[in-house]
Amino acid sequence: MDKLQQLLTLDLLPGIGCYRLRQKLKGLSPFELFNCTELELVALGFNAPQRAIIQAPYQSVITSVTTWLNGAGNRRVVSFFDSEYPPILKQISSPPLLLFCQGNVELLTRPQLAIVGSRAPTITARETAKLLAHDLAFSGLTITSGLATGIDSCAHIGAISAQGTTIAVLGSGLKNIYPRSNVDLAANISQTGLLVSEFWPDVLPKAPNFPRRNRIVSGLSLGVVVVEAAQRSGSLITARLAAEQNREVFAVPGSVNNPKVQGCHKLINQGAKLVATAADILEELPIDSFDVAAKEHKIHSRLSPQSLLPFDIILDSVGFETTSIDQVVERSKMSIEIVLQQLLTLELAGLIVLGSGGYIRISGGG
Amino acid sequence: MDKLQQLLTLDLLPGIGCYRLRQKLKGLSPFELFNCTELELVALGFNAPQRAIIQAPYQSVITSVTTWLNGAGNRRVVSFFDSEYPPILKQISSPPLLLFCQGNVELLTRPQLAIVGSRAPTITARETAKLLAHDLAFSGLTITSGLATGIDSCAHIGAISAQGTTIAVLGSGLKNIYPRSNVDLAANISQTGLLVSEFWPDVLPKAPNFPRRNRIVSGLSLGVVVVEAAQRSGSLITARLAAEQNREVFAVPGSVNNPKVQGCHKLINQGAKLVATAADILEELPIDSFDVAAKEHKIHSRLSPQSLLPFDIILDSVGFETTSIDQVVERSKMSIEIVLQQLLTLELAGLIVLGSGGYIRISGGG
Numbered sequence: 001m002d003k004l005q006q007l008l009t010l011d012l013l014p015g016i017g018c019y020r021l022r023q024k025l026k027g028l029s030p031f032e033l034f035n036c037t038e039l040e041l042v043a044l045g046f047n048a049p050q051r052a053i054i055q056a057p058y059q060s061v062i063t064s065v066t067t068w069l070n071g072a073g074n075r076r077v078v079s080f081f082d083s084e085y086p087p088i089l090k091q092i093s094s095p096p097l098l099l100f101c102q103g104n105v106e107l108l109t110r111p112q113l114a115i116v117g118s119r120a121p122t123i124t125a126r127e128t129a130k131l132l133a134h135d136l137a138f139s140g141l142t143i144t145s146g147l148a149t150g151i152d153s154c155a156h157i158g159a160i161s162a163q164g165t166t167i168a169v170l171g172s173g174l175k176n177i178y179p180r181s182n183v184d185l186a187a188n189i190s191q192t193g194l195l196v197s198e199f200w201p202d203v204l205p206k207a208p209n210f211p212r213r214n215r216i217v218s219g220l221s222l223g224v225v226v227v228e229a230a231q232r233s234g235s236l237i238t239a240r241l242a243a244e245q246n247r248e249v250f251a252v253p254g255s256v257n258n259p260k261v262q263g264c265h266k267l268i269n270q271g272a273k274l275v276a277t278a279a280d281i282l283e284e285l286p287i288d289s290f291d292v293a294a295k296e297h298k299i300h301s302r303l304s305p306q307s308l309l310p311f312d313i314i315l316d317s318v319g320f321e322t323t324s325i326d327q328v329v330e331r332s333k334m335s336i337e338i339v340l341q342q343l344l345t346l347e348l349a350g351l352i353v354l355g356s357g358g359y360i361r362i363s364g365g366g
Numbered sequence: 367m368d369k370l371q372q373l374l375t376l377d378l379l380p381g382i383g384c385y386r387l388r389q390k391l392k393g394l395s396p397f398e399l400f401n402c403t404e405l406e407l408v409a410l411g412f413n414a415p416q417r418a419i420i421q422a423p424y425q426s427v428i429t430s431v432t433t434w435l436n437g438a439g440n441r442r443v444v445s446f447f448d449s450e451y452p453p454i455l456k457q458i459s460s461p462p463l464l465l466f467c468q469g470n471v472e473l474l475t476r477p478q479l480a481i482v483g484s485r486a487p488t489i490t491a492r493e494t495a496k497l498l499a500h501d502l503a504f505s506g507l508t509i510t511s512g513l514a515t516g517i518d519s520c521a522h523i524g525a526i527s528a529q530g531t532t533i534a535v536l537g538s539g540l541k542n543i544y545p546r547s548n549v550d551l552a553a554n555i556s557q558t559g560l561l562v563s564e565f566w567p568d569v570l571p572k573a574p575n576f577p578r579r580n581r582i583v584s585g586l587s588l589g590v591v592v593v594e595a596a597q598r599s600g601s602l603i604t605a606r607l608a609a610e611q612n613r614e615v616f617a618v619p620g621s622v623n624n625p626k627v628q629g630c631h632k633l634i635n636q637g638a639k640l641v642a643t644a645a646d647i648l649e650e651l652p653i654d655s656f657d658v659a660a661k662e663h664k665i666h667s668r669l670s671p672q673s674l675l676p677f678d679i680i681l682d683s684v685g686f687e688t689t690s691i692d693q694v695v696e697r698s699k700m701s702i703e704i705v706l707q708q709l710l711t712l713e714l715a716g717l718i719v720l721g722s723g724g725y726i727r728i729s730g731g732g
Contacts, residue, residue, distance in 0.1 A: 124621060124623065128622055128623075252622055253619035253620065253621075253622065253631060253634075253640070254619065254620070254621055254622075255490055255619075255620055255621055256494055256618055256619065256620075256642035256643070257490065257494075262642070265619060265640050265642060268619075268634060268640050269639060269640050273635060274619070274631050274634050274635050274640070276622035276628070276631060277622070
């Protein structure tokens with residue numbers, strides 16, 4: 001049994017997480033456990049079900065992960081004991097033992113900022129989230145969020161539009177991207193960014209796993225920006241976890257007539273910094289931690305986003321007023337599949353935005 | 367020379383305000399000064415020009431005030447030494463010696479809240495200011511502001527629409543209402559509310575006097591609410607003065623895309639409480655100070671505002687979409703003067719609102 005299989009086995013131990021596992025190890029490496037006798041495992045405090053698994057791992061379950069690892073793209077399992085595991089994430093009260101990763105694993109240890117918010121935001125908040133993510137990514141920060149619809153998606157898209165880097169932390173296994181409408185976005189993120197989950201690849205989306213996921217979003221990040229959140233929003237959980245983890249908490253204000261922003265206003269009155277621009281956020285962060293990354297990134301970013309886009313026909317089919325997807329299909333004479341794929345690419349490049357009822361063009365194009 | 371003439375004389379002393387006058391009095395009443403000999407005045411520290419005025423008042427100037435006092439409405443000069451002078455205003459570093467008043471002088475000592483902001487606010491901010499003023503006035507607070515265009519006017523109008531009370535502190539003399547567009551509003555305020563100025567009635571509007579006026583707006587109030595203020599707004603001066611005077615400072619947030627709200631956001635990050643509703647404000651104020659006033663007021667407020675309004679023809683000429691004043695004139699077949707006057711009355715009653723390009727009806731009417 002190799003080290004990966006041993007780590008996967010430890011992740012399956014019932015009633016014990018990463019924190020208590022490390023307590024029981026008492027200085028041993030996790031791999032030495034597998035050379036221990038029954039009596040030694042008892043002495044370390046492992047109970048009978050735990051000892052049974054250590055001594056006879058579920059080989060078939062573990063094989064499912066190794067099969068996944070052999071799939072396309074850069075797939076990795078990063079453990080708490082690996083150098084790629086982010087030190088900042090080790091500081092939280094319940095760090096995951098394993099991170100299932102697809103994409104650029106190096107991003108894990110780069111300075112990150114989380115942008116989270118409503119799953120059904122206003123068009124203004126969508127634009128604000130994208131702009132903040134764009135500008136912060138351009139400044140060298142990696143933008144971390146949860147791949148949900150709404151603000152999370154806008155955060156990822158904004159970072160990509162700046163040719164920056166972004167991490168999506170999933171509440172399901174990486175074989176089960178959720179929501180399904182973000183499958184294309186996830187594929188895009190995995191190319192230059194990173195998909196991360198503490199759940200094994202086969203795990204289906206389940207409601208209780210999503211709040212758990214939030215502690216990783218904040219735990220990976222120097223701070224959390226909440227863009228739009230109602231009074232009872234999951235984003236407020238992320239903000240609370242961030243505060244408990246001693247991360248900076250930022251909130252974007254909005255009109256007092258917009259009920260979707262009440263959660264942000266509450267956070268501000270509880271001490272979150274009110275922010276309107278990327279500069280408001282950057283001035284609160286330890287700049288030394290990412291200025292080198294920023295310099296490297298800015299050289300890379302000189303490429304015009306338009307130069308990457310051969311989709312003139314689709315772009316020309318989107319008006320400066322809201323244009324439905326049906327209209328784009330009709331005007332471009334292209335299939336719905338190609339239209340949807342290319343509209344996403346155009347949105348990622350910051351040339352069009354998704355409003356209610358369709359897309360709006362915001363740039364003259366290439 | 368009567369006591370009023372003596373107080374007016376003291377207000378004319380060069381190089382000496384209320385604070386230093388009281389220091390020099392050393393326990394004497396201000397009126398006793400006029401019985402002092404030259405040597406006694408020297409001993410109290412009055413210089414030659416000051417002594418000359420005490421001993422030979424400018425009778426003609428004083429007569430201009432007494433003439434004004436004999437005009438229509440309740441006109442009064444309230445001095446620092448009168449029981450009507452608000453104790454809360456005595457606490458500020460440079461309280462005015464005299465307050466020229468027109469209207470209900472009793473309001474001076476009632477609990478007040480100031481609402482200030484941009485002279486050119488967005489329609490959203492206008493509505494917010496009116497609604498806050500309405501709800502706070504209905505709760506028994508007197509709404510104090512500066513009679514400027516924009517948020518100040520909305521604050522006064524909102525209070526009146528709740529049949530509450532409002533105080534306008536002017537930066538010019540009460541014979542010179544400024545801006546002229548607010549002459550009708552000032553007349554309305556003087557009927558159930560109060561117009562106040564530290565300037566003599568003949569003083570013309572002069573730019574330096576308006577920031578000075580702001581210290582009285584905040585000095586009269588338990589707290590100051592800033593509804594919309596750009597980065598360099600006079601309202602931020604009022605907020606700073608309020609903080610220096612240990613008054614509560616409140617600020618209403620807005621969209622990060624609205625530059626007119628940047629000053630409010632700055633105040634919030636400096637410690638002002640973010641507020642969206644009257645309840646957010648009331649919970650910070652010492653409720654005992656105005657609950658009796660509230661109870662008295664609520665009984666009075668049971669009258670429907672519509673019952674006071676015979677202007678059905680004008681109201682019916684205003685649509686639920688923006689309606690220009692020309693359209694109202696055409697539809698109502700009434701003169702422009704009557705239309706303007708009655709539109710103001712309808713606005714004060716909360717039945718219509720002024721948007722860009724005209725009025726919008728917001729109520730079914732009586």
